[in-house]
Amino acid sequence: MEKFDKMIRWFVLGVLLCALGNIAMLDAETGWENATRKSIGETITVASVDVDSFTGTALFSASFKRPDGSVFNNSAFTIWVGTVTGTYSAPYQHPNITTGFPVLASSTFRLDGSYTGVLYGTSDATRGTINVRTISGTVQ
Numbered sequence: 001m002e003k004f005d006k007m008i009r010w011f012v013l014g015v016l017l018c019a020l021g022n023i024a025m026l027d028a029e030t031g032w033e034n035a036t037r038k039s040i041g042e043t044i045t046v047a048s049v050d051v052d053s054f055t056g057t058a059l060f061s062a063s064f065k066r067p068d069g070s071v072f073n074n075s076a077f078t079i080w081v082g083t084v085t086g087t088y089s090a091p092y093q094h095p096n097i098t099t100g101f102p103v104l105a106s107s108t109f110r111l112d113g114s115y116t117g118v119l120y121g122t123s124d125a126t127r128g129t130i131n132v133r134t135i136s137g138t139v140q
Contacts, residue, residue: 047134048074053127056085056096056120059134060111069111069136071119073103077127081109085120096122103132111136 051057059081060069073079082100100122103109111119123130 043138045134045136045138049121049132049134050129051079051121051123051132052129053094053097053123053125054088056082056094056122058085058118059121059132060119060136062118063116063138065139068113069119069134071103071109071121072133072135073105073107073109073130074133075123075127075130076105077130078105078124079103079130079132080122080124081119082122083117083120085118093125094122096120097125 049057049059051059059071071081080094080096080100080102082096084095084100088094101109103121121132
């Protein structure tokens with residue numbers, strides 16, 4: 001009977017060690033401090049877009065297949081992102097400038113995976129044309 005008890009103990013110990021090894025592998029899947037992996041699509045599209053202060057230029061077209069995207073302001077000036085297209089000339093400021101979200105020089109704006117509409121960019125009122133870079137993930 002004692003021999004049988006030892007076998008059961010070794011078996012239980014082996015099962016526990018296997019379980020702990022699997023838990024460690026699952027923990028590695030979530031990353032550091034339980035960060036979760038986020039899918040941004042299966043393919044990536046990169047573009048260089050010139051925006052100006054008079055027209056809302058499309059940075060991303062409307063697509064329900066685009067789960068994520070980023071805009072990098074590749075200039076020393078502020079650009080404004082918003083949902084207004086169209087051309088506005090002096091003395092009127094483009095609505096993206098007056099109510100849009102600023103993307104400061106050499107900084108990045110992320111869509112964060114839930115916006116599927118068109119996003120337009122407009123440069124600062126006194127700067128003319130500014131170059132921005134976009135990257136977006138798309139689902140097939």
